[in-house]
Amino acid sequence: MKIGLFVPCYVDALFPQVGVASYNLLRYLGVDVEYPKGQTCCGQPMANGGFESQAAPLAQKMEELFQGFDYVVAPSVSCTAFIRHHYPSLLDHECKMAGKCMDIVEFLHDIVKPTAPLGSFPHRVSIHNSCHGVRELGLSSPSEEHIPQFNKIRDLLQLKEGIEIYEPERKDECCGFGGLFCVEESAVSTRMGLDKVRRHAATGAEFITGADCSCLMHQSAIARKNGIQIEFKHVAEILAAGL
Amino acid sequence: MSKHSKKAKAFLKDAGYSEWHDATFWAVREKRDNMSHGLPEWEQLREKASQIKLHTLSHLDQYLEQFASQAEKNGTIVHWAADAAEFNQIVFEILSSHGVKKIVKSKSMLTEECGMNPYLESKGIEVVETDLGERIIQLLGQAPSHIVMPAVHLTPDQVGELFEREGISDEIGNHDPTYLTYRARLSLRNEFLTAGAGMTGANFGIAATGDIVVCTNEGNADMSTSCPKLHIAALGLEKVIPDYDSLAVFQRLLCRSATGQPTTSYTSHFRKARPGAEPMHIILVDNGRSQWIGNQQHWKTLKCIRCGSCMNTCPVYRRSGGYSYSYFIPGPVGVNLGMLRDPRAHSGNVSACTLCKSCQCVCPVKIDLGEQIYQWRQQLPEWGTEPASKRMLCKGMSTVFNHPLLYKTATGVLPKKPFHSLKLDKDE
Numbered sequence: 001m002k003i004g005l006f007v008p009c010y011v012d013a014l015f016p017q018v019g020v021a022s023y024n025l026l027r028y029l030g031v032d033v034e035y036p037k038g039q040t041c042c043g044q045p046m047a048n049g050g051f052e053s054q055a056a057p058l059a060q061k062m063e064e065l066f067q068g069f070d071y072v073v074a075p076s077v078s079c080t081a082f083i084r085h086h087y088p089s090l091l092d093h094e095c096k097m098a099g100k101c102m103d104i105v106e107f108l109h110d111i112v113k114p115t116a117p118l119g120s121f122p123h124r125v126s127i128h129n130s131c132h133g134v135r136e137l138g139l140s141s142p143s144e145e146h147i148p149q150f151n152k153i154r155d156l157l158q159l160k161e162g163i164e165i166y167e168p169e170r171k172d173e174c175c176g177f178g179g180l181f182c183v184e185e186s187a188v189s190t191r192m193g194l195d196k197v198r199r200h201a202a203t204g205a206e207f208i209t210g211a212d213c214s215c216l217m218h219q220s221a222i223a224r225k226n227g228i229q230i231e232f233k234h235v236a237e238i239l240a241a242g243l
Numbered sequence: 244m245s246k247h248s249k250k251a252k253a254f255l256k257d258a259g260y261s262e263w264h265d266a267t268f269w270a271v272r273e274k275r276d277n278m279s280h281g282l283p284e285w286e287q288l289r290e291k292a293s294q295i296k297l298h299t300l301s302h303l304d305q306y307l308e309q310f311a312s313q314a315e316k317n318g319t320i321v322h323w324a325a326d327a328a329e330f331n332q333i334v335f336e337i338l339s340s341h342g343v344k345k346i347v348k349s350k351s352m353l354t355e356e357c358g359m360n361p362y363l364e365s366k367g368i369e370v371v372e373t374d375l376g377e378r379i380i381q382l383l384g385q386a387p388s389h390i391v392m393p394a395v396h397l398t399p400d401q402v403g404e405l406f407e408r409e410g411i412s413d414e415i416g417n418h419d420p421t422y423l424t425y426r427a428r429l430s431l432r433n434e435f436l437t438a439g440a441g442m443t444g445a446n447f448g449i450a451a452t453g454d455i456v457v458c459t460n461e462g463n464a465d466m467s468t469s470c471p472k473l474h475i476a477a478l479g480l481e482k483v484i485p486d487y488d489s490l491a492v493f494q495r496l497l498c499r500s501a502t503g504q505p506t507t508s509y510t511s512h513f514r515k516a517r518p519g520a521e522p523m524h525i526i527l528v529d530n531g532r533s534q535w536i537g538n539q540q541h542w543k544t545l546k547c548i549r550c551g552s553c554m555n556t557c558p559v560y561r562r563s564g565g566y567s568y569s570y571f572i573p574g575p576v577g578v579n580l581g582m583l584r585d586p587r588a589h590s591g592n593v594s595a596c597t598l599c600k601s602c603q604c605v606c607p608v609k610i611d612l613g614e615q616i617y618q619w620r621q622q623l624p625e626w627g628t629e630p631a632s633k634r635m636l637c638k639g640m641s642t643v644f645n646h647p648l649l650y651k652t653a654t655g656v657l658p659k660k661p662f663h664s665l666k667l668d669k670d671e
């Protein structure tokens with residue numbers, strides 16, 4: 001089984017350590033992973049802003065770049081959700097990416113299924129359930145729906161010894177990032193982010209962790225500006241810590 | 244900045260008020276969750292409700308005909324209004340042919356949509372809203388800020404002061420909600436007894452029987468129809484459902500979704516006028532709906548049963564308030580309905596969405612509201628209403644992303660070494 005690692009543009013540029021953690025983690029778990037060169041962006045930011053047509057050439061490029069891989073794994077729920085749900089309508093031919101692209105949490109939880117402990121992380125963490133993870137990829141049961149409760153992020157984090165896991169009040173309310181939303185609707189976006197960070201901090205956690213760096217980036221900027229002492233780590237970073 | 248975002252910014256300036264607003268609507272969302280999590284068949288009901296609506300909308304001509312002919316058999320007079328102007332005119336003609344000078348009204352977003360109150364008032368007819376929230380905003384000269392709780396944005400003090408000014412309450416400074424409700428009730432009693440006609444909207448029209456069904460918590464629809472001798476009911480074309488079996492599905496969902504109660508206090512069924520009263524009038528209003536049904540991308544928005552739960556859950560609505568939207572219906576469904584009504588006028592609302600999709604997970608008829616907003620954003624260039632700055636920004640991004648070399652250069656100046664430039668163990 002050959003796995004292609006997709007490191008989305010903003011992770012590549014701003015959170016390279018998350019790319020490294022994902023790569024190391026997959027290798028540690030015995031996954032045959034490769035990072036094909038020439039990656040940029042999946043096209044999501046433009047499409048969510050209303051310029052889907054500008055995402056089409058990027059979709060085509062991704063399709064070619066990851067030809068020959070069984071799965072494409074990305075440490076980003078929103079990019080994965082975009083590829084899965086919107087690529088098929090962007091391409092004028094069959095889309096392979098949509099069927100084989102998975103977020104790293106999904107991939108580990110559903111395909112690799114690790115059960116042995118993954119070292120220790122003796123800290124208090126609060127899970128940030130990103131909207132696209134919850135409501136588009138099904139990483140956890142949406143609080144709105146009456147279905148059995150589950151949380152794939154929590155399941156994986158429990159493999160770390162010594163970890164204490166929390167979720168904030170309003171466990172899957174949006175943090176207000178929303179791509180270009182945070183530019184166009186900056187007042188609401190900032191307010192949502194502040195509300196979210198405060199609820200995470202109220203759990204007593206030292207870290208906020210989640211499967212999407214963009215949500216974490218938005219919240220960390222707000223935490224810093226408001227003097228809220230809390231750190232941010234992608235789930236992959238916590239899982240890979242100390243391995 | 245979009246029109247919505249400017250108003251939202253102003254709304255958020257008052258931190259205390261906006262926090263209260265957010266908490267108030269979140270509490271309604273939580274009540275709704277308690278109700279929905281108490282019904283094991285909740286998700287099946289939603290699916291069923293969605294299916295019934297899809298079926299009815301795609302056979303609407305048949306169901307409308309059936310509804311109208313059943314209603315006529317019951318002795319009701321059925322009217323068809325193509326648009327708001329025709330609707331207002333029909334209402335006025337019915338009223339003037341009966342010499343009515345004052346009407347009492349239960350809550351109807353359709354009359355709001357058609358601007359009926361100002362029209363009738365311009366013709367010298369007094370209109371009295373009898374839903375407490377609607378009455379309050381009518382006296383204040385405001386529009387509803389929410390479709391189910393139209394005055395929830397006001398505090399008891401604001402209402403108390405209004406009632407003092409209007410002479411409705413006589414204990415100055417007593418702003419206790421129970422007292423204020425009691426005073427409103429006394430003053431409305433008199434209106435019910437002196438009005439010449441009662442007007443209601445309808446939550447559902449039952450095609451099989453020609454009945455209309457009105458859900459209220461205050462019993463004001465019953466008062467409006469049992470005191471005056473003339474009852475006029477207005478409903479949008481999309482309100483018609485096949486039969487009582489379908490009603491049972493919607494009835495279980497509507498109030499649980501809307502306010503988190505198992506049911507409204509009153510669910511009133513009207514078939515014909517009571518003995519001794521004038522025949523009942525039903526006005527079926529199109530006002531754009533028949534066109535929207537033909538809109539391949541957006542027709543499913545018509546499934547909406549106006550429960551308001553998409554507003555309560557929307558993190559943007561809760562933090563920007565009903566008046567920050569340009570259409571009279573706010574929140575996720577309002578963004579969509581506004582675009583169907585007039586995309587040029589209401590494009591300024593489509594920014595009011597993070598695409599978190601919470602709305603589509605609460606919607607009792609499973610409208611894909613967030614996905615629809617995403618689609619509207621793609622369509623903005625058709626009307627030339629896409630923000631120029633955003634277009635430029637996206638163009639810039641797409642140039643960089645389409646040229647790996649440019650991308651490498653751009654990311655090379657960042658403080659951290661980008662991932663793509665790192666050496667991986669496999670490369671060694």
Ligand code: SF4
Pocket residue numbers: 546547548549550551552553554576602605606607608609610612
């Ligand atoms: S769109 Fe759905 S959630 Fe929103 S008001 Fe209509 S029925 Fe209720």
